[in-house]
Amino acid sequence: MNTLFTVIVVIQVVAALSIIGLVLLQHGKGADMGAAFGSGASGSLFGASGSSNFLSKSTAIAAAIFFCATLALAFLGNRPAGEDLGVMERLPAPAATTAPASDVPGAAPAAEQSGQPTQAPAPAQNEGQAGQIPK
Numbered sequence: 001m002n003t004l005f006t007v008i009v010v011i012q013v014v015a016a017l018s019i020i021g022l023v024l025l026q027h028g029k030g031a032d033m034g035a036a037f038g039s040g041a042s043g044s045l046f047g048a049s050g051s052s053n054f055l056s057k058s059t060a061i062a063a064a065i066f067f068c069a070t071l072a073l074a075f076l077g078n079r080p081a082g083e084d085l086g087v088m089e090r091l092p093a094p095a096a097t098t099a100p101a102s103d104v105p106g107a108a109p110a111a112e113q114s115g116q117p118t119q120a121p122a123p124a125q126n127e128g129q130a131g132q133i134p135k
Helices: 002-025 031-036 050-077 110-114
Strands: none
Touching (some): 002 050
16 A cells, blocks of 8 residues: 555656646747747747647646546545554554462462461552552
């Protein structure tokens, strides 16, 4: 999908640049009067009247390509994102921790099995709301 978007943008830029070039190559309405009195337009590449038809048709084709590319970009830009909801959704799931033997029902704690006295775990500092992550 991303490559299609890039291709359409490249087509649109090329069409826009060709429209600019073709419009700058065309003569204005006042230039036709000079061609009638022999200003050298008859010896041009397209002939005396051929340049306006060719350049006009080429400009129209480039404009049609530009508008089609614009509509395609608008269509692709307004489509829903689908399954990709954002950066946070792509994070890996946290690893599941295994329960210690003392949490398993029916199992004796590891310290009791080794014959050492059990100690209560030390309380964590700053325990409470400061240690929680807001959702």
